[in-house]
Amino acid sequence: MTTTAEPTTTEIGKSRVRKEDARLIAGRSRYTDSITPPGTLHIAVVRTTLARATITSIDKSEAEKSPGVHGVYTAADLGAEAVGMPCAWPVTPDQKAPQRPVLGIGRVSFSGEGVAVVVARSMAEAKDAAELVEVDYDPQDAILDMEAASKDGADLVHPDLGTNVSATWQFDSKAMGTGDSVDDAIKEAESDPDSIVVRRRFRQQRLIPAFMEPRSCVVDPTGEQITIWSATQVPHILRTMTTVTLGIPESKLRVIAPDVGGGFGGKIGVLPEEMLCVLLAQKLGKPVKWTETRSESMLTAHHGRDQIQDLTITAKKDGTITGLDVHLLADMGSYLGLVGPGVPILGAFMFNAIYKIPALKFTCSNVFTNKTLTDAYRGAGRPEATFGIERMMDELAVELGRDPMELREQNWISHEEFPFTTVAGLTYDTGNYEQATARAMELFDYAGLRREQEERKRSGDPVQLGIGISTFTEMCGLAPSRVLGSLDYGAGGWEAASIRMLATGKVEVITGASAHGQGHETAFSQIVADQLGVPFEDVEILHGDTQVSPKGLDTYGSRSLVVGGIAIVNAAEKVVAKAKKIAAHLLEASEDDLEFANGTFTVKGTDKGKAIQEIAFATFMAHDYPEDMEPSLDSDAVFDPENFSYPHGTHLAAMEVDTDTGRVTLRNYVCVDDIGNVINPLIVEGQVHGGLAQGIAQALFEEANYDEQGTLVNATFVDYTIPSAADLPSFTTESMSTAATSNKLGVKGVGEAGTIASTPAIVNGVLDAIRHLGVTEIEMPTTSQRVWRALQVAKGGNPMETPSDTHSPGAGLGSIDPNNPKGEVL
């Protein structure tokens, strides 16, 4: 028996304005920092400015005398010397993982690491006193170059580990039985005059997630449960990990993620500062609060990307790809983050992308350096892989003298071939690359722009035009728990939902997903409104509090809709099934004679019926209900998908390069994304726009720069240049849909698509504009200076590398060297 007829879809597909926005925009939101229980003490962390040093002494005496100070503590003072922050992803059985202490013990391993913590009555007093803690160090040369660090005999970030290589993880399609041998493919291509081997090295620069709300944590130990408020993406994981880290029973912990102002993966970690707040709250018996400053955030919140990619692609001269060999070095920074080691590994399955590549080998070494640790950042592993393959497709096209789009088409999976099992062992359920591409090329006027490009080349226009292509796919919706298990991930990938039918017919939906800007409250309400046939306004989405939503795995990896949303659908189906029993009882009909549409059960062929909201009331009254059931419609569900979902899209960028100045201008950007069925087109558009901005920013604007001492030199927004709307054109975005078959809603996930796809489109476009002038490669971000210098080098000019780590004497405060605030030229 099927419990429901097809739900009537009046809400799904509607561009509803997000219901959470009025609250957020009007400032009625509640972020963690707005929560201050009575008697709260504030902490400030004393941080080192050195990247690698032993601590010779810590003098707390002046700080302890400072007004308002409650105490100053080191890890030893807190009895926390044995505490280590958790890493949940041992990618290999022999992965080397250093202890990541809550505060540096005896030594520091990156600039920004905490060494002591000050507790005071106010934040200001804590900050004042933190400046009075005298720490003496014996500094050593920082280990910053991951390539040098990975060599034998290198200085060690963690001497006790005996190496800087945390783990080397490999996937070989031959060994896995999913494809041929890459080594053979390369050997064959090298000796075959009708084949070609193309080798390239790309660098994924280090990025800072730069979420809007700085991280913050408040811990109140005064109740039966310790309450932790945190600006986190992962309240449920934080609860479990607090237990794992500090040994406090999970049942004694309540974690609340109130309104959270963005994350982009940057709030997926479990933080030393969170654990410090718990330890101090327990020790002092009072609420304790930590809120970071922006510069603290940029220095110490985990960074993203930072890889060196050595890629080899082999192909027949007719354009058929025969193999892809991927060698990555991934900079972990000085410690392993919660899922950091697995981030580059996620790329293993995406390097083959949408192409039929018969042989794939992926080798990744995770390397320690004296920098801030790296972990998930929007896309996590997949942007790196997509960049690598999409850049290689352009390089191959250049080597073969082919149109880059045509070469892609020759190699991609055609729509008749779905479902398609790839060389990486994943089965893509649905997609239509031809359709997305054709539409994108039409919207973009590909042929017209190619003509304009030729014309500019011919006339020697100082402004040259390039066309950048990225035909991407991604695996999203983390994830099938069994697949995660096979990757040694330290958790499952299911999601939980509950629906409570209130007496008055209103609906409370509880989700384990933890929104921090995505618009879940709106999209999930739309789904439930359709499933139950109740007004959108009658649905309330509750999340982010382990007392309300006891079970969940939170929000990251474009999983909220494709996993969490389906759990909600399953719970709704259970509610309808229960309601149907009661409806049949009240209508004195057989269940088989009932049909459910628009929220009402009707006896077929009659006008006798009852709305589900009436049934909710009747169930609450419980005066009359079937013998064999409990008087409740409430239902729970946990959904564990069997497969990832595979959104894809074709992204096209028209790039102008001013060859006189090197200035790169993104003139026009078109993308057509297949993200499966769309719940709310407006939210989708917002996700795509924001994602594009972030991916474009990697290509053009952003990079975390360290100087030779290992100091992050751009730790303010004056120097760490994130683009604003004024830097970007109006995007042309469209979506098309081949419904996913892996879930009931046919949805695929859209949170990361724009970021994953756009970076290579931009860089391909920049190079396409000036390749005829002799430029073959420009590192990201492709700033005007780098472009100009590449043009000079191509002309045989000055190859001087510009240092990226020099403090500007002017240009705002952020550029002012803290050691030389007046900007004196020394």
Add this chain to the structure above:
Amino acid sequence: MIPAKFDYVRPTSVEEAVTALRDGGEDAKILAGGQSLLPVLRLRMAAPSVVIDLGGIPELRRIAEDGDRIAIGAMAAHHDVMRDDLVKQHVSLLGQATETVADPQVRHRGTLGGALAHADPAGDLGAAALALDAEFVILGADGTRVVPAAEFFTDYFTTAIGEAEILTQIRFPKYTGWKTHYEKFNRTAQAWSMVAIAVALKVDGGTISEARIGLTNMGSTPIRATGVEQALVGQAAGKDVAKAAAEHVTEGTHAPSDADAAADYREHLAKVLTGRAVLTAVG
């Protein structure tokens, strides 16, 4: 972040302000729009004992005609300067440079006097003030003195304003009918200048009869490009003239090197931008 503790006073006249400044001694700081000072305080790069807010003195915001000059109060906000009709008519270069400063929020708070007193070499207003021969009216305990622009900027973040002095007014000669343009090159749309060129030209019958050119971020202070000015005067305003004159732009400069631009790239940019600025100015 939270600044270190300081006392705060908000005088209602310039005389009171000067007294407060003198009483405050070495550690006293003037607060104008706060767009540069507050970040410095929050990053704890400065810890003044007393902050003297000039926001309570309305006369310092006035923009008025003063004989053959336009007199702008030090506390006139960027937004008000760029919208002002007198500025548009007689000192258009200043208005154009001001429009390129940061974003609307900053322009509503930041002030002309604050920006000039702060004297960041990447700031946009110094080059315009220098090119236009502005006069700086400075008030101290001993009364008022007037410093010409050529003597005002002395080094990075350093001006002729003395310890217990306040910049009260900036006076510009009228450049009615001059052709002007401010050409700014930056990393992102609302960022500080990597290099910028301030150009004011008097053009009579197609010939440039006077030229005033100021450079932003080509040294520790704004710099006057006299070589370019000389090369332009007496010439017909055109592409080749502009290009040839632009070759002189690096004379006497000391372009800084930083992550955005090494000195050689700045010098190259200055040449390209000067040519463009001259051509845009003449239209």
